Amino acid sequence: SQTIHQWPATLVQPVGSPLSLECTVEGTSNPNLYWYRQAAGRGLQLLFYSVGIGQISSEVPQNLSASRPQDRQFILSSKKLLLSDSGFYLCAWNDRDYGYTFGSGTRLTVV
């Protein structure tokens, strides 16, 4: 069966520090992968999506970047975190039959 792993679960980082969040998928190949952010008390905002290795589409201009070095690996990064980067980050994948599955999320607090 397909599973999605996302880590770490929680992260507290100082302003100006780098960020790397990782998401991996098992049990499927060539999935569409997504990074969403959920700010406190708000809905989900699509940050990046990828339809294949090295193919990244950005939905909103921001302090973050994404990479897909392998078929089932999706990484969210920042060189220098801002306070406004705090939030709940969710990775998701889609097997094109609309089997959207979300990871358990990473709570990022920038201090």
Place this chain on the structure above:
Amino acid sequence: AQSVTQPDIHITVSEGASLELRCNYSYGATPYLFWYVQSPGQGLQLLLKYFSGDTLVQGIKGFEAEFKRSQSSFNLRKPSVHWSDAAEYFCAVGPKAAGNKLTFGGGTRVLVKP
């Protein structure tokens, strides 16, 4: 551009009572429609989805949703709420196209009174 509106930010319901969560969407064609549930600090779990066919969709945990094209709505219902249904619920819409990006509503937080 596509958009999803969930008019109710918070809903409080007594345990055993019925629940209806509203969702309205704006889209150029018939989209794919979804309802997700999120428990505090957790990821999103799919409750149900509508692609085509019967406009009344059954999901997990006793939930159902009805697609009404004329009203651009996809409301979620449950006849009898359990305390474990306290969570945040998100309606989402996606295109019938490659990429399949979902647009989410702002969410409705459901509180269940004993």
